[in-house]
Amino acid sequence: MSQLTEELVLDRLIHEPGRLAILTVLSSVTDADFVFLLRATGLTKGNLSSHLSRLEDAGLVAIEKRFVRKKPNTNVALTAEGRRRIAAHWEQLERLKRLGK
Amino acid sequence: MQRRALETAAANYSYLRGLLYIPVGALFVLAALGNWEVGPLRHTWVFLLAALAIGALALAINRYYNESYGRLTPSTRQQVRAGVGLVFAVALMLGGASLLRSHASWSLDLPVNPIAICFALLMLASYAIGVGLKAHHVIIWGGLLVAGALPVWNGADPSNIGLLLCGAAVVVCGVFDHRLFVQIFGPPRAIDYENGDVPAH
Numbered sequence: 390m391s392q393l394t395e396e397l398v399l400d401r402l403i404h405e406p407g408r409l410a411i412l413t414v415l416s417s418v419t420d421a422d423f424v425f426l427l428r429a430t431g432l433t434k435g436n437l438s439s440h441l442s443r444l445e446d447a448g449l450v451a452i453e454k455r456f457v458r459k460k461p462n463t464n465v466a467l468t469a470e471g472r473r474r475i476a477a478h479w480e481q482l483e484r485l486k487r488l489g490k
Numbered sequence: 491m492q493r494r495a496l497e498t499a500a501a502n503y504s505y506l507r508g509l510l511y512i513p514v515g516a517l518f519v520l521a522a523l524g525n526w527e528v529g530p531l532r533h534t535w536v537f538l539l540a541a542l543a544i545g546a547l548a549l550a551i552n553r554y555y556n557e558s559y560g561r562l563t564p565s566t567r568q569q570v571r572a573g574v575g576l577v578f579a580v581a582l583m584l585g586g587a588s589l590l591r592s593h594a595s596w597s598l599d600l601p602v603n604p605i606a607i608c609f610a611l612l613m614l615a616s617y618a619i620g621v622g623l624k625a626h627h628v629i630i631w632g633g634l635l636v637a638g639a640l641p642v643w644n645g646a647d648p649s650n651i652g653l654l655l656c657g658a659a660v661v662v663c664g665v666f667d668h669r670l671f672v673q674i675f676g677p678p679r680a681i682d683y684e685n686g687d688v689p690a691h
Contacts, residue, residue, distance in 0.1 A: 413496040418562045421500070425560025428675040429499035462561075479493065 420466035506671040511664025513548040518657030605652030606638025626666040
């Protein structure tokens with residue numbers, strides 16, 4: 390693989406549309422709960438849950454389960470690594486876009 | 491992938507929870523009526539009770555948004571921006587209103603409604619910076635700005651009428667903001683919490 394091609398390889402874990410949406414929303418806040426992520430991304434509960442599991446396993450998000458007014462509430466925040474990776478991913482996409490012009 | 495739409499979701503969430511503006515507008519109206527000592531509002535305890543009821547309404551509305559649309563903590567940058575905005579807002583309201591019309595020696599003493607003008611400018615700036623001006627913002631706050639700037643406010647201090655106009659504008663803007671909020675985030679269907687908000691994984 391040439392150096393240029395290697396530089397333009399996209400992060401497959403992040404590039405999946407659902408996960409990219411979750412990470413992009415989280416990049417604009419300190420933290421958000423599951424319900425807000427459902428609303429902001431338009432994903433289904435099951436989809437959002439499985440994407441969050443994968444992102445947590447990869448160390449890109451930190452998930453905190455808690456109770457708010459006696460109801461279970463799941464709070465999600467980007468880790469430092471997640472913040473770095475999503476910024477780098479969007480930068481990569483912008484570079485690809487510029488190359489295509 | 492609509493990057494911009496996803497990144498502005500948090501700002502839209504913070505700014506467009508319009509039902510919360512209804513108690514804020516009601517507080518403006520209550521303050522004006524209280525200053526005029528209208529009916530039972532001449533008694534301080536009635537005024538305080540009404541203010542408490544409005545506060546309780548605001549808490550109930552906040553809970554509705556949290557449960558139907560979720561919770562978030564804005565980024566540090568957004569929180570700093572809000573803090574700076576608040577300082578600027580107080581300075582504009584006090585300084586601007588005094589400059590336009592007051593007993594201060596440096597006041598221009600114009601026949602305008604300074605509360606309406608300053609508040610309208612403040613809201614226009616706030617929406618423009620926060621989420622971008624929508625048509626209803628321009629119409630409502632532009633209308634208030636024009637009404638306040640008309641040179642018809644001679645005679646007695648027009649501050650109370652200014653408060654009343656601001657209160658009405660806040661309520662109407664809130665209704666339109668909420669409509670836009672529902673368009674962006676969907677109808678307020680209940681989320682099933684029975685087994686937690688995240689299925690087991």
